[in-house]
Amino acid sequence: MNKIQLEKLIIQSKKSAPLIAHLPTKTKNKVLVEMAKTLRKNFKKILLANSYDIKFAEKKGLSCAFIDRLLLNKKRIEEMAKALENVARLPDPVGVLVSSWKRPNGLKISKMRIPLGVIGIVYEARPNVTVDAAGLCFKSGNVVVLRGGSEAFHSNQTLVALLQKVLIKNKLPVSAITFIPTPERKILIDMLQLSHLIDLIIPRGGEGLMRFMEKHSKIPVIKHDKGVCTIFVDESALISKAIRIIENAKVQRPGVCNAVENILVHQKIAKKFLPLLKSIFAKQKVELRGDSLACKIIPGIKKATEKDWSTEYLDLILSVHVVKNIAEAISFIRKYGSLHTEAILTSSKKNADLFITGLDSSCILVNASTRFNDGGQLGLGAEVGISTTKLHAFGPMGLNELTTTKFVVRGNGQVRK
Amino acid sequence: MNKIQLEKLIIQSKKSAPLIAHLPTKTKNKVLVEMAKTLRKNFKKILLANSYDIKFAEKKGLSCAFIDRLLLNKKRIEEMAKALENVARLPDPVGVLVSSWKRPNGLKISKMRIPLGVIGIVYEARPNVTVDAAGLCFKSGNVVVLRGGSEAFHSNQTLVALLQKVLIKNKLPVSAITFIPTPERKILIDMLQLSHLIDLIIPRGGEGLMRFMEKHSKIPVIKHDKGVCTIFVDESALISKAIRIIENAKVQRPGVCNAVENILVHQKIAKKFLPLLKSIFAKQKVELRGDSLACKIIPGIKKATEKDWSTEYLDLILSVHVVKNIAEAISFIRKYGSLHTEAILTSSKKNADLFITGLDSSCILVNASTRFNDGGQLGLGAEVGISTTKLHAFGPMGLNELTTTKFVVRGNGQVRK
Numbered sequence: 049m050n051k052i053q054l055e056k057l058i059i060q061s062k063k064s065a066p067l068i069a070h071l072p073t074k075t076k077n078k079v080l081v082e083m084a085k086t087l088r089k090n091f092k093k094i095l096l097a098n099s100y101d102i103k104f105a106e107k108k109g110l111s112c113a114f115i116d117r118l119l120l121n122k123k124r125i126e127e128m129a130k131a132l133e134n135v136a137r138l139p140d141p142v143g144v145l146v147s148s149w150k151r152p153n154g155l156k157i158s159k160m161r162i163p164l165g166v167i168g169i170v171y172e173a174r175p176n177v178t179v180d181a182a183g184l185c186f187k188s189g190n191v192v193v194l195r196g197g198s199e200a201f202h203s204n205q206t207l208v209a210l211l212q213k214v215l216i217k218n219k220l221p222v223s224a225i226t227f228i229p230t231p232e233r234k235i236l237i238d239m240l241q242l243s244h245l246i247d248l249i250i251p252r253g254g255e256g257l258m259r260f261m262e263k264h265s266k267i268p269v270i271k272h273d274k275g276v277c278t279i280f281v282d283e284s285a286l287i288s289k290a291i292r293i294i295e296n297a298k299v300q301r302p303g304v305c306n307a308v309e310n311i312l313v314h315q316k317i318a319k320k321f322l323p324l325l326k327s328i329f330a331k332q333k334v335e336l337r338g339d340s341l342a343c344k345i346i347p348g349i350k351k352a353t354e355k356d357w358s359t360e361y362l363d364l365i366l367s368v369h370v371v372k373n374i375a376e377a378i379s380f381i382r383k384y385g386s387l388h389t390e391a392i393l394t395s396s397k398k399n400a401d402l403f404i405t406g407l408d409s410s411c412i413l414v415n416a417s418t419r420f421n422d423g424g425q426l427g428l429g430a431e432v433g434i435s436t437t438k439l440h441a442f443g444p445m446g447l448n449e450l451t452t453t454k455f456v457v458r459g460n461g462q463v464r465k
Numbered sequence: 466m467n468k469i470q471l472e473k474l475i476i477q478s479k480k481s482a483p484l485i486a487h488l489p490t491k492t493k494n495k496v497l498v499e500m501a502k503t504l505r506k507n508f509k510k511i512l513l514a515n516s517y518d519i520k521f522a523e524k525k526g527l528s529c530a531f532i533d534r535l536l537l538n539k540k541r542i543e544e545m546a547k548a549l550e551n552v553a554r555l556p557d558p559v560g561v562l563v564s565s566w567k568r569p570n571g572l573k574i575s576k577m578r579i580p581l582g583v584i585g586i587v588y589e590a591r592p593n594v595t596v597d598a599a600g601l602c603f604k605s606g607n608v609v610v611l612r613g614g615s616e617a618f619h620s621n622q623t624l625v626a627l628l629q630k631v632l633i634k635n636k637l638p639v640s641a642i643t644f645i646p647t648p649e650r651k652i653l654i655d656m657l658q659l660s661h662l663i664d665l666i667i668p669r670g671g672e673g674l675m676r677f678m679e680k681h682s683k684i685p686v687i688k689h690d691k692g693v694c695t696i697f698v699d700e701s702a703l704i705s706k707a708i709r710i711i712e713n714a715k716v717q718r719p720g721v722c723n724a725v726e727n728i729l730v731h732q733k734i735a736k737k738f739l740p741l742l743k744s745i746f747a748k749q750k751v752e753l754r755g756d757s758l759a760c761k762i763i764p765g766i767k768k769a770t771e772k773d774w775s776t777e778y779l780d781l782i783l784s785v786h787v788v789k790n791i792a793e794a795i796s797f798i799r800k801y802g803s804l805h806t807e808a809i810l811t812s813s814k815k816n817a818d819l820f821i822t823g824l825d826s827s828c829i830l831v832n833a834s835t836r837f838n839d840g841g842q843l844g845l846g847a848e849v850g851i852s853t854t855k856l857h858a859f860g861p862m863g864l865n866e867l868t869t870t871k872f873v874v875r876g877n878g879q880v881r882k
Contacts, residue, residue: 066799070822143822149844155833157843162825164855243679247855262660266679268686268856289878296880382483404873405487405560408579416572416876425881426574426872427566438581438664439685439856442869452859455843456821459833461706463713464842 049230051238058245060223061166061191068224069163069189073140075218076187080136082214084129087179090210091125097206098175105199113303117173118200128179128207131430135183138429141447142189145456153462159453163189165247167450168239169432170195170261172253175203181250182211182225184432188450191224193246195239197253198231205229240265250445252433270441272433274360275305275388277418280377280403282394283314287321289415290393291328294366296417297391299332303362305434306389306411306421310357311368312377315341318370322346325368334364341370357384374399378406385409387436389421410436410443466647468655475662477640478583478608485641486580486606490557492635493604497553499631501546504596507627508542514623515592522616530720534590535617545596545624548847552600555846558864559606562873570879576870580606582664584867585656586849587612587678589670592620598667599628599642601849605867608641610663612656614670615648622646657682667862669850687858689850691777692722692805694835697794697820699811700731704738706832707810708745711783713834714808716749720779722851723806723828723838727774728785729794732758735787739763742785751781758787774801791816795823802826804853806838827853827860 049057087094098120105115141161148158167190169181178194185192196204208227215222228235240249243266251261252272261269279297281290297308313321318341326346329336336342337352352367357380359367371377374392381390391413392403400414411421421443423431428446435441441449466474504511515537522532558578565575584607586598595611602609613621625644632639645652657666660683668678669689678686696714698707714725730738735758743763746753753759754769766785773784774797788794791809798807808830809820817831828838838860840848845863852858858866 066823066825069825151842151844155837160821165825262683268854270685286878293878293880300881400875404577406483408483408486408582408871411872411874413874414876416874416879417881419881420572420874420876420879421872425568426874427568437685438869443872452855454825455828455838455860457828457830457833457837457843458817459831459837461703461710462833462837463710464717464834464836 049235054235054238055242057226058193058242061193061226062245064221064223065165065191067221068191069142071189076140077136079214079218079220080132080183080187083211084132086210086214087125087129091122094120094125094203094206097202100202101200110199114173118175120175120203124176128176131180132183135187135430138187138447140187141451146453154460155462156458158456160456161451162454163451166191166193166245168193168195168246168249168267170236170249170251170257172197172257173199175200175207177252178204178207180430181432184430184447184450186224188447190450191226193226193228195228195236201231237264240267243267250432270435270437270439273436274386276310276358276360276384276386277306277308277389278310278312278381278385279308279391279393279418280312281314281317281321282374282392282396282399283316284395285317285393286395287324290321291324293393293417294325295328295332297419298334298366300419302364306418308418309359309361309367310384311366312371312380313368315370315372319345322368329366334366336366336368338368339370342368374402378403381407388434389413389418391416391418410434466652471652471655472659474643475610475659478610478643479662481638481640482582482608484638485608486559488606493557494553496631496635496637497549497600497604500628501549503627503631504542504546508539511537511542511620511623514619517619518617527616531590535592537592537620541593545593548597549600552604552847555604555864557604558868563870571877572879573875575873577873578868579871580868583608583610583662585610585612585663585666585684587653587666587668587674589614589674590616592617592624594669595621595624597847598849601847601864601867603641605864607867608643610643610645612645612653618648654681657684660684667849687852687854687856690853691803693727693775693777693801693803694723694725694806695727695729695798695802696725696808696810696835697729698731698734698738699791699809699813699816700733701812702734702810703812704741707738708741710810710834711742712745712749714836715751715783717836719781723835725835726776726778726784727801728783729788729797730785732787732789736762739785746783751783753783753785755785756787759785791819795820798824805851806835808833808835827851
């Protein structure tokens, strides 16, 4: 596929946008449920396509973690199907009035939710993103252009073909879910120039991909970047709860962006708290790295370097820093954090409020695990990812975050003075 | 100023961001009122600086319209001062809870408004943008980096120096309102690379500037692009009201983005309506351009070319097209419009609703002038401009649109299962 062919393809996406934007909710839900059924019915076809990708990845010598993200099985296909059914059950954001008011001259103003138009999703290994993103974009009235990683090419192509089959059956344009059929990076650069056709790009992946998008995109980008998440254990924290929360935040799923990477401990409880943390994490095989004071209190752990404090380990490693007070904790997070997720464990309402107002990360938690910064967990129903771009979607992006609003003004002949 | 000096300057802006983000509302309002006073007191200084810019513009042979936009006088300085006082009176968006809910596991979730951080404003001739943008950004807790056009350089520099004097008096960092002291385009390109320091760029100006931003910016851009605004006169429109609204939309201030450029007339009333329009606009010296049917009904007007339908005249010119029905009107606007402002004049509730749901421009009006798509007129209090980027600010951007939200989660020890 060359640049001209790509543009032709995305012109079709743009052409479908008004139709998809104004589909009745019932039609959208029916299509989503049928898509779920089709995935279940064709699981063998999907597994076959996935096996090509897996073979290729093994040949290329990609890591076990990578191959695990790439791998599909019957259970994972069932999860994709269920996700589509969940999205079908969520309320339709399109046409909802966000707010309404009246002006002194009698004009009735309201803000109405509308789809963004054409959304490009650029992602890496996980084939489930294909289905999740397609479902969320479709339900929110958007046309989606999918550009997955080359490693998942066969899986993605098969998944999209199945979803498109349902579109055709329902007399809808296949371009509502467009797939870029060439896995080369060159064609991605071409795609990022089409600002007259694509309204928004959502990249999901590692730092390399984010820098690449920033460099090449002429289209607005809402990044889904790394999470260097920190938990601050205040002097009034309940120790047993704190240990349980930190354990959950680090161990329950260490390879994800809302897992904790740094622990800050108030100096007044460090001597009591750190040995407990060490003994719990020794059992869990979590490697601790500490500043000099932490290393003194719990000898035998590795010294943390300056680089550690801003590293997203995505692994069973945790850095520990002892702080004088909450002000130092806030400064530390401002300096090293990535604006993703931070938590304070405290019994002090005052310090909780200080922490909440002092930090502007996408999610600030009090006495709860960082793992809750997730669309499903926060009650958004589903998410396309977690925005780290401080635009009007910051944090988990659900259906509402895939829309914008237009002003609707109803008058009876008003003119401007 | 070179690239390294620029980066040093903007590092200072970024450093001030947390302080400005958390200023008490009272402090912000006090500073804004003092800034208004300072502008009034120093009007002679401002006029002197402005006279340099005007002399230079005249020497360069710039157009009268351009020089008019550039020109300051006592009345315009008073308007700038009043705008600051207005912004002081508006409610502070920072810290406001947009919504709150509870999860089955007891977590209390809310979304809290926070500033975006550092906002770069890139604009052209009008010096009042300096004061308006600085005031709105300051009130919404943002640090602003101002990069005005070279033609207004002396005026802008003097205005910023006066605003900064008030910051110093109140022991606030001058970098809260940063001014790029070099009017070259090269330094603008350097500025647009600083995605680690600037959160958002808002350009205000012509199409050339918009394309430039798209090409060079690594920072998210919310464009304030042209308005090719259309009014559709439905068959059930009240003729006298329709004439009054169109006259207002074209003539009241033809040089602005929400002035009307295209009129679509339902074929059933064209013969009655167009001669009236012609006679009114002959008095107002508005040039009409029409499709073949319009030219037949009102002979003597110029034939519109394909290019006319998508042209923002910013002048006393209006294109007229006769359409079969509302569906054709909607298709026409989708094809030629710029997603800015569209209006329908009708007595039919059904057609009003069809028009509202059929078009996703930033503002859709029923029986009112397009000139109402303006932050002040819609009740937002003030605006930094009208976004034509379909992000989470679409249409007039007031204080709320200069913020984003973070999730705040309050728990009592919850961990994720």
